[in-house]
Amino acid sequence: MQVMNILCVSHTPDLKGSAVSLCELMKGLDPALFKPVAAFSKDGTLVSVLEDSGISTHVVGRRGFLRLDTLRGALHVIDTEKIDLVHVNSAVSFSKYFAMAARWRRLPVVWHVREDPWGKRLKSLKKWIAGLSTRIVVLTSQQEEAFRRTGKVIKIYNGVDTTRFRPDVGAEEFRKRFQIPEAAFVFGMVGSIEENKGTLNFLKAAQRMSTTGGNIFFAVVGGGLPEDVRNARRFARQDPFLASRTIFTGKLAEIPQVMCGLDVLVVASRWESFPRVLLESMACGKPAIAPAVGEIPRIMDADRTGILVCDNRVETLHEAMERCVRDKSRLQEMGRTALERVRGEFTIETHVGKVQEVYAQVLGERKRGR
Numbered sequence: 001m002q003v004m005n006i007l008c009v010s011h012t013p014d015l016k017g018s019a020v021s022l023c024e025l026m027k028g029l030d031p032a033l034f035k036p037v038a039a040f041s042k043d044g045t046l047v048s049v050l051e052d053s054g055i056s057t058h059v060v061g062r063r064g065f066l067r068l069d070t071l072r073g074a075l076h077v078i079d080t081e082k083i084d085l086v087h088v089n090s091a092v093s094f095s096k097y098f099a100m101a102a103r104w105r106r107l108p109v110v111w112h113v114r115e116d117p118w119g120k121r122l123k124s125l126k127k128w129i130a131g132l133s134t135r136i137v138v139l140t141s142q143q144e145e146a147f148r149r150t151g152k153v154i155k156i157y158n159g160v161d162t163t164r165f166r167p168d169v170g171a172e173e174f175r176k177r178f179q180i181p182e183a184a185f186v187f188g189m190v191g192s193i194e195e196n197k198g199t200l201n202f203l204k205a206a207q208r209m210s211t212t213g214g215n216i217f218f219a220v221v222g223g224g225l226p227e228d229v230r231n232a233r234r235f236a237r238q239d240p241f242l243a244s245r246t247i248f249t250g251k252l253a254e255i256p257q258v259m260c261g262l263d264v265l266v267v268a269s270r271w272e273s274f275p276r277v278l279l280e281s282m283a284c285g286k287p288a289i290a291p292a293v294g295e296i297p298r299i300m301d302a303d304r305t306g307i308l309v310c311d312n313r314v315e316t317l318h319e320a321m322e323r324c325v326r327d328k329s330r331l332q333e334m335g336r337t338a339l340e341r342v343r344g345e346f347t348i349e350t351h352v353g354k355v356q357e358v359y360a361q362v363l364g365e366r367k368r369g370r
Contacts, residue, residue: 003031003032003033003034003035004033004034004035004084004085004359004363005034005035005037005081005082005083005084005085006026006029006034006035006036006037006083006084006085006086006087006359007037007038007039007077007078007081007083007085007086007087007098007102008022008025008026008036008037008038008039008087008089009038009039009040009074009086009087009088009089009094009095009098010022010023010038010039010040010041010046010089010090011040011041011062011089011090011092011094011095012040012041012042012044012046013040013041013042013043013044013045013046013047014044014045014046014251015045015046015251015253016191016192017114017191017275017276017277018089018090018112018114019046019089020046020276021089021114021158021276022087022089022112023038023046023049023050024159024161024348024351025348025351025352025355026038026050026055027050027053027055028348028349028351028352029352029356030352030356033356033360034356034359036055037055037056037057037058037077037081037083038050038055038056038057038058039057039058039059039060039074039077039098040057040058040059040060041059041060041061041062041094042059042061043059045253047059056081058073058077060073060074060077061073062093062094067093067097070094070097071097071100071101074097074098074100074101074102075101075104075105078101078102078105078107079105083102083105083107084107084363085102085107085108085109085110085359085362085363086098086099086101086102086107086108086109086110087109087110087112087359088109088110088111088112089112089114090112090113090114090115091113091114091115091121091122091125091126091129092121092125093125095111095125096125096128096132099111099128099132099133100132102132103132107366108134108135108362108363108365108366109132109133109134109135110133110134110135110136110137110355110358110359110362111129111132111133111135111136111137112137113129113136113137113138113139113143113147114139114273114274115143115273116271116273117140117142117143117145117146118142119271122146126146126147129147130147130150130152133150133152134152134362134365135152135153135154135358135361135362136150136152136153136154137153137154137155137156137355137358138153138154138155138156139155139156139157139158139273139274139294139295140155140273140274140294140295141155141295142294143155143273154358156351156354156355156358157274157295157298157345157346157350157351158274158276158279158346158351159279159346159347159348159349159350159351159352160276160279160280160282160283160342160346160347160348161283161347161348162283162342162343162347162348164256165255165256165259165279165280165283165284166256166283166284167260167284167285167335167339169256169257169259169260169284170257170260171257171260171261171262173254173257173261174254174257174258174260174261175261178219178247178249180217180219180247180261181215181217183215184215184216184217185214185215185216185217185263185325185328186216186217186218186219186261186262186263186264187202187206187216187217187218187219187262187263187264187266187321187324188218188219188220188221188258188261188262188264188265188266189202189219189220189221189222189265189266189267189268190221190222190255190258190259190265190277190280190281191221191222191275191277192222192223192224193220193222193223193224193225193228193229193232194224194225194228195228195270196269196270196271197268197269197270198268198269198270198312198317199220199224199228199232199268200231200232200235201268201312201313201314201317202218202220202266202268202317203218203220203232203235203236203242203246204235204314204318205266205268205314205315205317205318205321206218206242206245206246206321207239207241207242208314208318209241209318209321209322209325210239210241212322212325214325216245216325217245217246217247218242218245218246218247219246219247219249219258219261219262220232220246220247220248220249221249221252221255221258222249222250222251222252223250223251229248232248233248236248255280256280256284259280259281259283259284259286260284260286262281262286263286263324263328263331264286264287264288264289264306264321264324264331265277265278265281265286265287265288265289265290265306266288266289266290266317266321267288267289267290267291267296268291268312268317269291269293269312270293270312271293271294272290272291272293272294272296273294273295274294274295274296274299275290275294275296275299278290278296278299278300279299279342279346281338282299282305282338282339282341282342282346283339283342283343284339285335285336285338285339286335286338287305287306287307287324287331287334287335287338288300288305288306288307288338289306289307289309289317289320289321289324290306290307290308290309291308291309291310291311291312291316292308292309292310296308299346300338301337301341303334304334304337305334305337305338305341306334306338307320307323307324
């Protein structure tokens with residue numbers, strides 16, 4: 001069977017969930033069937049990661065009148081790499097231009113939608129996605145409903161690399177690097193520092209833990225826009241309890257060590273589709289606190305793999321964090337159950353297999369002239 005060339009497109013090369021998920025997919029594709037090629041809008045961490053993995057990687061800037069240079073750049077990559085299928089990631093305009101280029105060359109387009117179905121970003125591109133795509137891959141039932149009328153939608157859950165994320169990675173390196181006591185109880189957020197992710201809500205809930213007692217620390221792992229990062233740091237500095245117990249690590253690549261270094265992951269987002277940080281913490285045998293939004297209730301088994309809360313309000317998060325401190329013995333059991341669940345249902349191998357089925361299906365349709 002001829003190996004088919006798959007162009008995978010991401011607007012960001014940063015260590016963000018959507019881009020990391022696409023890169024994990026590329027690295028997991030069966031080389032006997034598919035050869036991945038990557039395109040980004042700028043240089044960055046994931047460009048280097050993929051190049052080091054031997055994957056041909058291109059940077060196509062967002063430039064030109066009406067983004068015509070972007071469109072020309074997309075066509076150049078498609079032609080020089082002899083692409084058979086284009087897989088665009090996220091509801092962003094950069095993806096739109098690659099999808100347009102693919103259609104110009106009469107190639108199938110798989111559009112991976114990860115955004116809030118009620119958000120401005122998805123609403124502005126919904127007609128483009130419906131019109132340009134051959135298949136629309138979604139993560140949640142809400143996203144599935146948003147595109148149901150197209151007849152193109154398929155739901156595929158994210159997966160995690162359980163050979164990289166595993167309990168025996170160890171907590172020592174992370175705690176030692178950031179001077180967190182070995183015996184401390186650590187709550188952590190991992191991801192972008194921004195309003196939607198609920199960083200300030202997490203810090204405000206942490207602030208209320210000052211009367212709880214015990215050796216409790218809080219880790220904020222990730223970066224964000226300078227203003228958002230400044231606001232979060234300023235809030236923590238203004239409170240003596242938080243100032244002495246909160247660590248801002250910035251962006252880190254060693255996320256398995258981070259997850260093993262936490263006692264409980266806190267997902268404080270207003271909305272999430274299918275957060276990969278939750279899968280990563282589960283794969284490291286850690287329980288989580290997370291709101292019942294998007295597909296999180298499908299990932300978590302409430303009170304068995306972690307604490308599922310109704311929303312991301314400060315009061316709600318604080319109550320769940322207090323529960324964790326009061327009943328530490330249950331957390332280990334939750335972590336073991338979380339590990340079993342992710343290994344049984346949410347591995348990268350399962351995810352890649354289902355995406356490859358989509359590729360094979362649309363390429364087969366193209367060959368038959370449908």
